[in-house]
Amino acid sequence: MSITNVPELFGSMVFNDTVMKERLPKDVYKKLKKTMREGTAIDADVAAVVATAMKDWAISKGATHYTHWFQPMTGITAEKHDSFITPTDDGHVMMEFSGKELIKGEPDASSFPSGGLRATFEARGYTAWDPTSYAFVKDGSLYIPTAFCSYTGQILDKKTPLLRSMDAISTQACRILKLFGKDVKRVTTTVGPEQEYFLIDREDYAKRKDLIFTGRTLFGAMPPKGQEMDDHYFGALRPRVAAFMQELDEELWKLGILSKTKHNEVAPSQHELAPIFERGSLAIDDNLLTMEKMKLIASHHGLVCLQHEKPFDYVNGSGKHNNWSICADDKNLLEPGDKPEDNLQFLVFLACLVAAVDDHADLLRMSVASAGNDHRLGANEAPPAIISVFLGDALTPIVEALVKKEQPEAHDRESIDLGVPQLPEVLRDNTDRNRTSPFAFTGNKFEFRMCGSQQNLSDPNVVLNTAVAEQCERFVDYVADRADEDFTTVAMRFVRHTFRDHQRILFDGNGYSEEWEAEAARRGLPNLKTTPDALPAMVKPENIKFFEKYGVLSESEVHARYVAKAEQYAKLLNIEANTMVYMTRHMYLPALFDYSGDIATSVATKAELGIDAKAEKKMVSVLTDGINAISDAVDDLEAKNAQAKGLEDPQAADDCYRDVVIPAMTALRTAVDDMEKVCGHDYWPVPSYNKMLFYV
Ligand code: ADP
Ligand code: MG
Numbered sequence: 001m002s003i004t005n006v007p008e009l010f011g012s013m014v015f016n017d018t019v020m021k022e023r024l025p026k027d028v029y030k031k032l033k034k035t036m037r038e039g040t041a042i043d044a045d046v047a048a049v050v051a052t053a054m055k056d057w058a059i060s061k062g063a064t065h066y067t068h069w070f071q072p073m074t075g076i077t078a079e080k081h082d083s084f085i086t087p088t089d090d091g092h093v094m095m096e097f098s099g100k101e102l103i104k105g106e107p108d109a110s111s112f113p114s115g116g117l118r119a120t121f122e123a124r125g126y127t128a129w130d131p132t133s134y135a136f137v138k139d140g141s142l143y144i145p146t147a148f149c150s151y152t153g154q155i156l157d158k159k160t161p162l163l164r165s166m167d168a169i170s171t172q173a174c175r176i177l178k179l180f181g182k183d184v185k186r187v188t189t190t191v192g193p194e195q196e197y198f199l200i201d202r203e204d205y206a207k208r209k210d211l212i213f214t215g216r217t218l219f220g221a222m223p224p225k226g227q228e229m230d231d232h233y234f235g236a237l238r239p240r241v242a243a244f245m246q247e248l249d250e251e252l253w254k255l256g257i258l259s260k261t262k263h264n265e266v267a268p269s270q271h272e273l274a275p276i277f278e279r280g281s282l283a284i285d286d287n288l289l290t291m292e293k294m295k296l297i298a299s300h301h302g303l304v305c306l307q308h309e310k311p312f313d314y315v316n317g318s319g320k321h322n323n324w325s326i327c328a329d330d331k332n333l334l335e336p337g338d339k340p341e342d343n344l345q346f347l348v349f350l351a352c353l354v355a356a357v358d359d360h361a362d363l364l365r366m367s368v369a370s371a372g373n374d375h376r377l378g379a380n381e382a383p384p385a386i387i388s389v390f391l392g393d394a395l396t397p398i399v400e401a402l403v404k405k406e407q408p409e410a411h412d413r414e415s416i417d418l419g420v421p422q423l424p425e426v427l428r429d430n431t432d433r434n435r436t437s438p439f440a441f442t443g444n445k446f447e448f449r450m451c452g453s454q455q456n457l458s459d460p461n462v463v464l465n466t467a468v469a470e471q472c473e474r475f476v477d478y479v480a481d482r483a484d485e486d487f488t489t490v491a492m493r494f495v496r497h498t499f500r501d502h503q504r505i506l507f508d509g510n511g512y513s514e515e516w517e518a519e520a521a522r523r524g525l526p527n528l529k530t531t532p533d534a535l536p537a538m539v540k541p542e543n544i545k546f547f548e549k550y551g552v553l554s555e556s557e558v559h560a561r562y563v564a565k566a567e568q569y570a571k572l573l574n575i576e577a578n579t580m581v582y583m584t585r586h587m588y589l590p591a592l593f594d595y596s597g598d599i600a601t602s603v604a605t606k607a608e609l610g611i612d613a614k615a616e617k618k619m620v621s622v623l624t625d626g627i628n629a630i631s632d633a634v635d636d637l638e639a640k641n642a643q644a645k646g647l648e649d650p651q652a653a654d655d656c657y658r659d660v661v662i663p664a665m666t667a668l669r670t671a672v673d674d675m676e677k678v679c680g681h682d683y684w685p686v687p688s689y690n691k692m693l694f695y696v
Contacts, residue, residue: 011256013061015054015135015142023053035131037186039167042131048099054135055084055097058142066097066142068105068127071158072112073564075456077288078148080107081141102144103129113567115560117154125150130159133285136255145285154557158458161552162281165465168550172472173326173333173349179479179487180345184328189465190445192277193287196318196453197294198269198306199241201695204687205304209587213579214572215308215454216372219588219669221676223689227267227315235264238695241271244301248273251293257286267315268693277323277445280465284457287320291454309452310375312689317376318453322460325445326468335444344491347402351498352471353446354389357439358505360467360546361387362526362537364439365450367459369534369565371572373452378529380512383438383449385534386520386527388507390437396508403500436511466550471498531569532654538562566650573657577641580668584634587685588672589627595683596623619678626675633668640664 011018020029028049035042058066065081072078084095105127112125125148133145148157155161166189173187205211210218237245245262252259258276265272273290277283291307298305310317326333326349334353336346357364364387368377376382391399434440438450451460475494482490499506504523509516520527528534537543539562547553553561599616606613641664644656676684 006253009250010253013137013254014256015057015137016256019057020053023057025049032131039132039163039186042103042129044099044103046099047103047129051097051099051102054102054142054144055095058135058137059084059095061137062140063137063142064095064140066101066144068107068129068146069143070107070127070146070148071288071456071458072148072156073115073158073561074113074568075158075454075458077292078107078112079141079143080105097142105146112148112156113564114150114156115562115564115567117150117156117556117560125156130163130281132163132279133282134256138255138289154554154560156560158456159281159284161462161557162284162458162465164552165462165469165550166280168469168552169326169465169472172469172476173328175476176345176348176472177328179476179491182328187326187328187333189280189461190277190325190327190332191280191283191457191461192275192323192445193283193451193457194272194274194321194323195287195290195294196265196270196272196320198267198311198318199244199271199298199303200269200306200692202299202302202304204692207686208692209583209686210576210579211304211306211311214576215306216311216375217313217689217692218576218580218665219583219672219676219686220313220689221673222314223693225694230266232264232268232270233266237264240301240303244297244303245271245273247300248293248297251297252286252290255286255289255293257290259290265316265318267312267317269695270316270318277325280324280461284461287457307454309370309372309454312693314689315693316381317379319376319382319449320451320453320455320457322448322451322457322464323442323445324448324461324464332444334441334446344488344495347495348475348491349472350395350441351495352468352475354391354505355474355498355502356464356467356471357387357389358502359470360463360543361505362528362534362540363463363467363543363546364448364460365526365528366534366537367463368450368452368455369528369531370452370455371531371569371576372454373450374530376452377450383436384511384517384527385450385529386511386517386525387438387450387505388511388520388525389505390434390440390508391506392434392441392508395441396506399499399506402496403503405496434508434511437507438511462552466547466552469550470546530658532566532651532658535562535566535569535654536651538565563650566654570644570650570653570657573661574641574645577637577661577665580665581634581638581641583686584630584668584672588675589630589634591683591685592623592627592630592675592679595680596620596627599623622678623675626671626678629671630668630675633664633671637661637664637668 020032024032028046031046032050034040065083067079067081069077069079084097085093086096087093107125107127127146127148130145130147135142135144137143147155147160149155149160169189170187174184177184208217210216249259258278259273260276261274263272264270275286278286294305307318333349334346336343365385377385433442438448440447440449448460448464451457478494479487479490504525507516517527539559544555544558547558548555600620603613603616603620640660644653644661647653647656676688
């Protein structure tokens with residue numbers, strides 16, 4: 001591919017604005033754009049015209065099928081394909097696609113997690129077109145982004161609450177802007193997800209049942225070298241990896257995905273892709289497509305793409321930084337302006353954000369909780385499980401001054417200038433990056449760094465959007481209650497008081513330190529270390545009310561989500577424990593029997609010759625002790641896994657996995673890894689860390 005092709009290639013498989021303008025009658029185009037912009041309902045006539053235009057365009061791109069594309073609660077995408085063919089009377093077929101088929105689909109979706117929302121007699125859910133995301137053609141099918149709900153109208157997907165939360169924040173943020181004299185119809189959230197991943201050789205992968213079944217290595221002795229030399233980060237790309245990345249970019253660009261930055265990451269065999277940010281729901285659609293394409297394209301290069309949060313112990317795991325901002329009429333609201341009024345507006349939004357994170361720290365933590373991410377958070381490579389906000393060297397003094405009320409209360413323009421000195425100039429240079437902070441202000445956006453690499457980013461964005469919406473509304477109410485006072489004075493007071501009341505969430509120090517853990521406890525910040533600790537926040541009465549108030553999730557939907565997440569954790573841990581037992585009994589023990597048996601035979605043979613094989617005897621004894629330890633540990637794990645599996649209540653099961661099963665898994669891993677260190681290389685049944693992390 002020559003570089004000059006990129007602009008032509010970009011978005012060539014997307015039913016985007018250019019195509020719509022070209023192919024839709026003017027009035028239909030206008031109505032569709034209004035829906036996309038303002039979230040208004042779409043009527044049947046418009047849908048029918050759009051459907052035909054989409055179909056004709058898709059056929060011109062080689063499509064024969066269409067699919068409603070949705071995001072069930074598993075977080076990954078789902079699709080079921082129907083062809084466009086419709087029989088004619090004369091035994092031929094026509095290619096047809098109706099407005100009805102565009103708007104609504106009925107996948108037999110009984111096997112998706114519903115958290116108990118859907119009884120089997122009403123198992124069929126339906127999918128509904130989301131006109132705010134572009135349709136696209138991939139692998140011979142027209143993909144129509146959709147939402148997914150049950151027949152009773154309860155939502156069963158990740159996308160609907162996201163769209164609802166984007167509506168909530170839009171409504172409330174528009175009200176703030178109105179107070180600042182700006183008539184804005186829609187405020188959108190923007191998201192830029194940085195995706196980390198590992199690439200390993202396909203042949204190695206195929207030999208590791210743990211990677212195949214669970215996405216991570218459940219065993220593996222520490223390699224002689226880890227990431228301590230920092231020689232992989234931003235290092236030159238190996239040719240095979242470079243070829244993978246090039247093909248990936250090409251495929252993503254065709255799908256209109258703004259793939260921008262690629263580089264080697266800190267851990268060996270680890271890499272990152274960062275796209276240019278876009279509207280929140282689109283960014284998440286595109287991230288899911290990116291993850292899918294990464295897996296597929298890796299296979300073209302003899303590689304496997306690992307997206308698990310912790311594929312390997314001893315080196316960094318993978319995260320997905322959720323860069324987040326809010327935008328009105330193409331203007332970033334977290335960018336302070338050149339005028340004092342704009343700086344005040346910026347400070348109002350900043351204060352809302354800080355308060356939102358503090359008030360809902362438990363929900364934010366919950367939103368990134370998963371068995372995989374538990375290995376990262378708190379492991380001194382990712383932010384800790386404690387949520388705090390980093391404002392940086394530029395903003396912190398301003399906020400501190402505001403809190404201390406050193407500045408005179410602003411009564412007129414001049415004194416706002418004093419109160420909020422040259423924000424843009426100060427911030428432009430805000431290069432300070434605290435990598436240990438879970439929620440960092442990075443110049444003109446916030447970066448939420450706790451998200452896991454394989455997670456669908458909807459959950460954290462739902463919480464964030466809704467929490468900020470709540471604070472925006474609080475500001476509007478605050479101003480309304482003081483209608484007889486000067487707006488600027490009131491707004492400044494809101495900012496000052498908000499920072500004062502939420503100071504405990506602000507932390508610029510080292511998030512990895514033990515002192516911070518103690519300090520955070522003193523400040524009363526939640527420290528929810530594991531998924532079973534974090535999930536119950538979802539169903540606290542005040543949190544259910546919070547989701548209900550902004551029309552994001554109903555009480556039964558909240559409960560269903562909690563149950564689905566809790567069950568997912570238990571199921572995953574059960575699979576991990578089963579896989580460990582399988583590998584131990586079928587691979588590691590037989591290998592160690594062989595190795596120790598061969599040495600024992602040699603000891604006996606040498607004894608017949610009158611030679612005392614001292615070293616070999618010692619080795620047989622080490623191996624025998626190790627084998628016994630493994631044998632006991634695997635029996636123990638099997639019993640404990642059965643105990644957890646027997647628990648009906650999802651929270652009780654999760655707690656048992658965390659407290660009983662995981663320690664047994666750790667004990668078995670230690671016993672096996674100890675033997676890997678002494679077992680003959682040719683006997684060891686799986687590729688070692690040495691091999692999978694360091695390719696030549
Ligand atoms: P890092 O230093 O964290 O690696 P990168 O430059 O790799 O930073 O990534 C920053 C990410 O933030 C990119 O995906 C970028 O598009 C995104 N980003 C930049 N501005 C915004 C914004 N206003 N809203 C959301 N995301 C943004
Ligand atoms: Mg980042």
